Amino acid sequence: MEFLTLLQSPHSFLWATLLGVVAHLTLFRHGEWDMSAPALIAAFFSTQLLLVGYGTAYAPSFKAVPFAVLHVSGLGICFLVGTFTSILIYRAFFHRLSRFPGPFWARLSTIYPTSLSFRSKLHLYEEVQALHRQYGDFVRLGPMELSIADPRAVQAVNSAQTPCTKGPWYNGMRPRVALQNSRDKQEHSQRRKVWDRGFGAKSLRDYEPRVVTYTTGLMTAIEAQKDKPMNVTDWFNFYSFDVMGDLAFGKSFDMVKNGVKHYFMNSLKTNMTMAGYFKHVVWTAPIMRSIPILNFEHKRFWKFVNSQVDERMQMKPDKPDVFSYLLEEYEKQEPKTAQNLMNLQADAYLIVVAGSDTTSSTLTTLFFHLATEPHVLAALRKQVDPLFESGEVDSVTLAKSKHLDAVINEALRLHPPVPSGVQRLTPPEGMMIGQTFVPGNTIVYIPFYTLFRDKRNFKRPEEFIPERWTTKSELAVDASVFVPFSYGPYSCIGKQLALMELRYVTAFIVHRYDFTLAQGEDPAKFTRDMTDGFTLACPPLHLVFTDRKTA
Incomplete structure (x- = not known):
């Protein structure tokens, strides 16, 4: 009953947002998740379907399926907003690589180096060379990525x-x-x-x-x-x-x-x-x-x-x-x-x-x-x-x-x-x-x-x-x-x-x-x-x- 009350609560959207923040800080901030992308997407939408089914079955205010879908979709969006807002703030200002120089947008997402590849028509190596000339031997190329042109790095x-x-x-x-x-x-x-x-x-x-x-x-x-x-x-x-x-x-x-x-x-x-x-x-x-x-x-x-x-x-x-x-x-x-x-x-x-x-x-x-x-x-x-x-x-x-x-x-x-x-x-x-x-x-x-x-x-x-x-x-x-x-x-x-x-x-x-x-x-x-x-x-x-x- 407590879960149903929470699910229908006007504050449920706030709780979903906070849950997204917690998911990032306790889960997604650690380990590698690239290969789990399909499983994460499937889990997200499966959870949405389960909540819609659960709500329409047991929550009086959810008897109308369209309302349940809209409400649960809103919760899902709030969860994603919380997760990605936390990710972006952490990467921009608190990440362990924050002291390394580089374009600001590179801090936020690997979409930045990907955009360089598209913009340059697969001349990323020249784009990287230009970044090193601007920022030095250590350049933050992505949220967790460094390009290193220090000659000593070859052996290291x-x-x-x-x-x-x-x-x-x-x-x-x-x-x-x-x-x-x-x-x-x-x-x-x-x-x-x-x-x-x-x-x-x-x-x-x-x-x-x-x-x-x-x-x-x-x-x-x-x-x-x-x-x-x-x-x-x-x-x-x-x-x-x-x-x-x-x-x-x-x-x-x-x-x-x-x-x-x-x-x-x-x-x-x-x-x-x-x-x-x-x-x-x-x-x-x-x-x-x-x-x-x-x-x-x-x-x-x-x-x-x-x-x-x-x-x-x-x-x-x-x-x-x-x-x-x-x-x-x-x-x-x-x-x-x-x-x-x-x-x-x-x-x-x-x-x-x-x-x-x-x-x-x-x-x-x-x-x-x-x-x-x-x-x-x-x-x-x-x-x-x-x-x-x-x-x-x-x-x-x-x-x-x-x-x-x-x-x-x-x-x-x-x-x-x-x-x-x-x-x-x-x-x-x-x-x-x-x-x-x-x-x-x-x-x-x-x-x-x-x-x-x-x-x-x-x-x-x-x-x-x-x-x-x-x-x-x-x-x-x-x-x-x-x-x-x-x-x-x-x-x-x-x-x-x-x-x-x-x-x-x-x-x-x-x-x-x-x-x-x-x-x-x-x-x-x-x-x-x-x-x-x-x-x-x-x-x-x-x-x-x-x-x-x-x-």
Whole structure:
């Protein structure tokens, strides 16, 4: 009876508002709630329905259903007003990050960095760079987020000794958990040991014939389109996806062979674009995936991935691929759970994604600079040509060319594959980064684009100068910040494979062909149209390849 009296009381709206405040201070202010968004929405509306039903059944003044609906809806609105008012006041003035500088609106909601992505058309990395120039090395990018451009943060956040863990963004694929998404350090370490075998020196030697095969296929495609504009952005994507598809699913996507975009690549590019827009509002992902029709493409995509994994599990390849090692570990697990299988499927997806997007964008930006800066191409050829004159060229030979690696490094520096950095979470007790104490449970980003173009770290930072990695080391003031593949326990496990691909394609093309920007190609537009969809995505780049003129 007391509850009915309270429910019908004129003060019920005030109590609902106060309940919202209490819910924030005692519940929502603690822990992570992103993945619970669908459950919270369902609980809210279920409670509303229960109150309407209860009130109309037992409260005399609620006998009219429309009145009950209006009254309970009012209570719900008051609860939400109380909750969000408390959240906004706390974040604006009392939050543990309040002393850090940044735009006022960034204090209130992750909608702020999301709006920057929309406003800049996925140039968040440039927006973040501008914020650091305005506010300094520590910028409050969201209510619980800091972007940190202090060079000392690279080691503090990424080293083997760091107390940081992966942030809530890595929950985004759940219930699937790929290696990259494993947030538990011990679990990640155990799973990484299997991957280490798949990317060890012996395994890389086994994979090299595949890299050679697809490099040869790419050269054949260039020869077929010689003297005509060729969209190398697409073709470098075809190449990298074909290599990684072979290593993950035991078969190529045949894009280099056919010159046609595969469903997997198109769908992945769409997913990465959406990730770029919504990576700061993680709670939207589980909501979208739980809504029929809106989740159609998500289900279709994973149905395709799962079917490829099923086919690959039935294969017995002549030579091991990356998936072989993951499958071997999966087969040892007893009992085999549904979660184990989903993790295996997620890992297969990760093989392709992690090894394709980053490699293709680096190749595209590298050849953009070679095409627009002939002196860089000439200097590279002086180092590469002798390799071909000495006999058979392989990965060992290419790896000895310091200048080839310098050109690759410079492309990675100016156009890092993950320009805005990855998400990390400080330990509950907080930590020191440089001379600054960062409170516990703070989401931190190290913006690679900003760091790699910072005059404190690199002189003449906007210029493409490969020699800064060789004969002009004075131009690399603090090369320790240059970690395009990250480092430490979460470093990119496929780094050496990626370098093998980059070296092969770059060396073979520059030795065989001359190339220039196609007529009408605007260099400024190319750089302006790059996008940050978590990984860097390049717009179409049209080059014209011709037979190389002998000196």
